[in-house]
Each structure stands twice: as structure tokens, then as C-alpha cells.
Amino acid sequence: VTGRKELDLTGEEVVHAAIEIFEAEGLEAVSMRTVAARLGVSPVPVYRRVGNKEALLDAMADHLLTDVVPAFKPTQGWREYAIEWATALRDRLGGTTDAWLLIGGRRSAYVEASKPLVEALQAGGFAEDAAVQACRLLIWAVAGFVVVETRRPKAAPRPRKTSRPGGSPHGISDEEADQLFMLHLRVLVGGLDPDEQQA
Amino acid sequence: VTGRKELDLTGEEVVHAAIEIFEAEGLEAVSMRTVAARLGVSPVPVYRRVGNKEALLDAMADHLLTDVVPAFKPTQGWREYAIEWATALRDRLGGTTDAWLLIGGRRSAYVEASKPLVEALQAGGFAEDAAVQACRLLIWAVAGFVVVETRRPKAAPRPRKTSRPGGSPHGISDEEADQLFMLHLRVLVGGLDPDEQQA
DNA sequence: ACCTGAACACCGTTCAAGT
């Protein structure tokens, strides 16, 4: 076996520090320099552990979706579990102000969280590919809700035109959005059928 | 009437220049400085027209969703139109590499594009609030697809770990994703009903 | 070997002149 060098700074620690900054101050406060500063080192060791900022964001996205979905209890039906699963995912992504910025375009981040749902669907009679497809549909539903409904934090420093006419005539409130999300899930889950070959 | 000063640089021109850079080189190439340079001026006039970068991105998002959806032809049913509408929106958002970055969190950008669909749904028997809700569901479906399936451009400069195990065991191909998007729309549209009070 | 300090080429934004 090769000897493992003893390091006082691990990649884990770097990601952890980045997540702390992210949860406290939002994604734009996360920089290679602020992460390094929080760890009390220069930027160089951070680069040595995580490679570059893109890789750090990848790792943060993975971390964010670790252990978020509930376990599948065989006593419950797959439809019930699918709704629980999607709601847990939404709560996680909607809970942090700009989690969607971190998660968008990083399909691989969903892989771990998907596994219990895919298994539950297979237990419910879905073929493997159909289960994967159904899971993807639910991911889209969650991601769409989060990306559209999560407002980005603002600073409002110099608005040239105070209010555009027609600014939000078709808006809905937060509680309505919540109920509507549940409706979306019910329509989607209700429309899925293990016995129907899809796509 | 107050006299209108004659200007050789308008807010329109600024947004147009920004959109050109965005479509050619992606969102990260759009900076107040690159936009100014393309217009042959210093950053200051750009700030004078659009306020700040956040406001420029808002205007770009509005611009991106202008005139993208087809008109509703009364000969067609609302279900058919809803699918056409969502597909047009998806093509627009998926066509530019990181349009979702621009569109995420900016609910107001969807308002104009939503109007024809809301009208079509009302013509199909939906009450106004039910039509707005159904439209929102479709926006989520489109946004979710785009935000998850659109890969971000990469540079791959210094990957510390070449491949994580379990990288994408549950991935699907692009064509599958397209067909799956259509399935998503059919399930969603099929589940909508003007006569059912929802939410 | 691994760190720090300094540097390079950028950002968003604003200030003090210039015309």
C-alpha cells in the first residue's frame, strides 16, 4: 500500500467551508478567496484540493443533495413515495436561496438522490428504464418549480424605471404556488403507469 | 410635452448588444465592460442607460422571451395549443446554451409569453385563475427540462479525480430526453381539466 | 513537498476631470 500523506486540509473541509458560506450568505459570496480565508489559508491550497471553482461547485451540488430523500418503506405505495420524494427534494432546493443556481445543468448531482425512487418504482412494477424515465419527470417537476418560483435576492440600487406596466398581472402567491406544486405532482404521478410502455 | 433629448445610444441598443454577445459567447462573456466595448463607449454610458448589471439581465430575459410562442388559432383545441406553446418555449430556452441562467428566478419574464396560452385556455373553458395555474404548470415543466437537461459549457482544466464511480448510471440520451419531454407534456396536459376545480 | 505573497487579467461600479 502506498503511504497516505498526513494533511491538515482535506477536500472535504474545503467543500464544507464553501457550503457554510453558501448557506449563510448565498452563492455569490462563495469565491475561492472567501473559502480560503474561512479556512485560514491562501487560495493555493484550495486549488490543490478541489482543482478549480467549477469542480468546487460540482462537489457542493453533490453535497447539497446527499441524504435529502426519505427511505422507501415497503408498506407504502410507489405513488405515495414518489410524492414524498419530490417534496423532500423541493424543500431542500427551495430552502436555500439560490440552490437552483448550484444544481442547474449538473445532472450528475441528482443521481444519488434518484436511486431510492427508482427502486421504489421498480418495486411497484416499473421496468428499469421506465422507472428511470419516471424519476426524471419528477426531477423536472421539482427543478422547474424551484427555478421559476425561487426569487433571487436583490439589492435594488439604481432602478431606472420604477415599475414596468404589466409587471406581474398573472402572478400567484406563495401558498398558491405550494398547492399548485402538489397538484403538479398529483397530475404527474397519476399519469404514470407501470403497465404502459412509454417513450 | 417635455422635450426629448436626442441620444445616439439607447437602452434598446445596449440590450441588443448584450444579447448578441450572449448568443455568440454565452452568458459569462456578457459584462458591463464587454457590452460597452462592443458599443464603442466606456462603461459609464451603459450604466446610464440600464442602471446596473442586474437590470440589464432582466431586460435580456424579457427580450429573450419576446415573440417566441405561436399564435393561438381558434381552429385548434387548447390541449394541442398548450403542447405547441410549451415546445416553442423549450426550443427557445434550450437553444441558447445558458438561457436558463438568465431566466431562472425572473418570473416576470414569462408574463408576456404566457398571455396567449392563458387566453387559449380560457377559450377552452377554464376560469381565469385556473388558466393561470395551468399555464404555470407548463412553465415549470419547460423550465425543469431546460435547467436539468441543458449541459453547461465546460473547460476541463484541472480535474483532480478523473472519474467518480457511479457518475451517471441513470443517464438518458438526448433523443430519449426529447421524447420524454413530450411524454411529460402529454401527461400534464392530459391531466388538466377545465371542469375540475383545482388547488 | 507544500505553503505564502504577489501578480495577471479580468469583474461591477463610481469618481473626478474633461468637452
Place this chain on the structure above:
DNA sequence: ACCTGAACACCGTTCAAGT
């Protein structure tokens, strides 16, 4: 009035010393 040049406080990233 509106521009430009320069500046401030940041970025991501890398280089040349230092230990």
C-alpha cells in the same frame, strides 16, 4: 449634460519565492 480615464474593491488563477 454627457463623455472618458482612472480608480476601488473585488474576482479566478498562476507564478516565483520561501520553508
